[in-house]
Amino acid sequence: xxxxxxxxxxxxxxxxxxxxxxxxxxxxxxxxxxxxxxxxxxxxxxxxxxxxxxxxxxxxxxxxxxxxxxxxxxxxxxxxxxxxxxxxxxxxxxxxxxxxxxxxxxxxxxxxxxxxxxxxxxxxxxxxxxxxxxxxxxxxxxxxxxxxxxxxxxxxxxxxxxxxxxxxxxxx
Numbered sequence: 001x002x003x004x005x006x007x008x009x010x011x012x013x014x015x016x017x018x019x020x021x022x023x024x025x026x027x028x029x030x031x032x033x034x035x036x037x038x039x040x041x042x043x044x045x046x047x048x049x050x051x052x053x054x055x056x057x058x059x060x061x062x063x064x065x066x067x068x069x070x071x072x073x074x075x076x077x078x079x080x081x082x083x084x085x086x087x088x089x090x091x092x093x094x095x096x097x098x099x100x101x102x103x104x105x106x107x108x109x110x111x112x113x114x115x116x117x118x119x120x121x122x123x124x125x126x127x128x129x130x131x132x133x134x135x136x137x138x139x140x141x142x143x144x145x146x147x148x149x150x151x152x153x154x155x156x157x158x159x160x161x162x163x164x165x166x167x168x169x170x171x172x
Contacts, residue, residue, distance in 0.1 A: 008049040008155045009119060011080060011139050012036055012126065016158045019136055022151050032149045033079065033140030034158075042084045042135045044126040047119075049078050049156070054115040054123075055144075057086070057094055057108045064138065065130025070117060071144050076155075081138035084127025089115055 010016060020035030038044050048070055055077060056069035064081035068090065071077045086094055093115060097106050117123055128135040141152045 007074065008078075009047060010156055011047055011049050011078070012038070012137055013045050013047065014039070016156070018158060019134075020138075022149070022153065033081075033138055034152050036137040036139055038126045038135045038137060040135060042125065042127040044137075045122045046080050046083065046124040046126055046137060048117040048121045048123050050074075050119045052078075052117055053112050054090060054093075054110050054117060055112075056110065057090065057106070059094065059098070060105045060107075060130060062131045065132060066124070066127065067130075068124055070123070071112070075144050076150075077142045077144045077147070079138075079140035079142060080124060081140075082127055082129050082132040082136060083124040084129065086124050087122050090117075090123055 017037045018034055019037050020031055022031060022034060024031040050072045052070045052072040054068065055071040056067075058064060058067045058069075064079075066083040066086065067079060067081040068083065068086065069077055069079050085091060094106065094108070097108055098104060126135060126137045132138075139152060141150050141155055142148060143150060
């Protein structure tokens with residue numbers, strides 16, 4: 001079971017299957033989170049994994065596309081990226097900021113308590129925004145104080161019942 005038993009729920013309401021894992025080598029960097037498959041579709045509900053507050057919202061054409069950062073009282077922040085859209089009070093806030101700044105791309109830092117969320121609250125819909133090549137949810141855990149990523153699998157359980165297949169052997 002996870003290091004923080006039952007403190008965090010799954011960020012999505014479907015079984016978790018991964019297309020990318022934490023610390024995979026990606027071109028010139030290590031992958032910072034998990035890429036959770038969404039059956040090749042956008043529009044799945046994305047949930048806050050625990051109580052907290054929205055610390056940052058970033059909307060950009062590349063990179064993470066539409067991304068949401070939720071700070072939790074236990075010192076961790078969760079990141080949800082490549083979203084199709086934000087929901088509820090988060091969507092309202094982003095739209096207001098985009099219109100006031102007269103631009104699509106925004107990078108918004110919020111104060112603690114400005115927008116609070118509850119565990120199980122729908123905060124967004126999964127998507128394919130930014131530099132994503134297919135619909136999925138990019139999901140991270142970070143230490144809030146340093147914003148350094150940590151292994152998400154210590155906090156959420158992912159069933160892995162697929163046996164490895166040996167593709168070949170390499171002799172020295």
